[in-house]
Amino acid sequence: QKEVEQDPGPLSVPEGAIVSLNCTYSNSAFQYFMWYRQYSRKGPELLMYTYSSGNKEDGRFTAQVDKSSKYISLFIRDSQPSDSATYLCAMSPDNYGQNFVFGPGTRLSVLP
């Protein structure tokens, strides 16, 4: 079992839909949970992060962490074609590089 699992997609949705992206993990020591967006031929861009459990909202994006289920989610409301990208989850027991584990990413297409 991989440490962080993520459905690779591709996931195609119509413009305006609510998108749900998810990751599961096996290491109960993870405390920092991040979501990155990566456009084609670009580096990842941090969208938001959560420490420990709970929800966090930033504009159209909401991140949720359920540590009891080892499950994290990113919701995108009113999705736009510009949201078409690969979404990577990443997590770490602390906030330091060598312990940072990424999921394989989910490719999202938002169709006009």
Next chain:
Amino acid sequence: ETGVTQSPTHLIKTRGQQVTLRCSSQSGHNTVSWYQQALGQGPQFIFQYYREEENGRGNFPPRFSGLQFPNYSSELNVNALELDDSALYLCASSLGALNTEAFFGQGTRLTVV
């Protein structure tokens, strides 16, 4: 744009050769981390440099080595290239070693033939 620049953007090398990739960190940042992203995978941590010293290393063999210069720019060197080294190599810079403060460059696409 993040202010982190990498060069070259694309590179083709032959198996057994050596390669040097470069990263210019964002102004004011003193930490550079390097990642390898194989096709269809998430980035994997190679190592990190903080104020010119190695500050953590992932599960990569010694033929992956690096340097950080006094201006905090950095190089990644890979010796004895193997076909499996074909990947996107990303650097991320930050002030201090915190993941949540790091900005990624656009990457160098390395193809080993």
